[in-house]
Amino acid sequence: MRIHKECFHCGKKLEGRTDKKFCDSHCKSAFQYKKEKQNPHRFYNKVDNQLKLNRKILKEYNKGGKVTIRSSVILELGFNPNFFTHYWKNQKGDVYLFVYEYGFLKTNENGKEKYVLVTWQDYMAK
Template sequence: MKKKCLDCGEPLAGRADKKFCDDACRSNYNNRRNAEENGYLRRVNSILKRNRKILETLNPEGKVKVRWKTLVSAGFNFDYITDMYETNNGSQYRFCYEYGYLLLDNDEVLLVKRKN
């Protein structure tokens, strides 16, 4: 029984352990196989980048207070962060890469930029 390419189904010639006709078929097969996982990662990275850009735009000086609604109206998604830092007094800073925020009272948010 002749082995067939895992991507296109054409008969294979050559090595006994060969699985694909050529590099294009190998790439197509692996891209299709990884599409679901890659799609999820792409969506999450897109949200994180957008969050970072919003924080960067609203915080040009490195530390500023804004209203919670300002972040929401800009499209900020509070469900996605890259890191969290808790201070000794229990305050929790959430970060999107080097830009972060601290939820305050009265619907205010303190925006910060992490120092190197």
């Protein structure tokens, strides 16, 4: 007698070996990828997830190409300035940190910590 179970990934009914867990190698691979992606203890995932969150926040608050915002606004949303992909130094010596195409510069105006948010421009590549 054969036992009918469901694929761990897609839920399709399985037939065959009693210890079968997936209907094919694609479902097995997709299941393992999803499982590992949800594991917050893996260093790669922690970094990748933080970069994605940082990019999302910077994109949301920089609709105009250059914006100044209080640091508390984005820090409360989970923004972590220690996670970035690259940097750019302007002629004044200011170092903008970037998360892909969205950059930020920490400043202090009137005793309040702020971030200047910018979008990557072609001239920055030179």
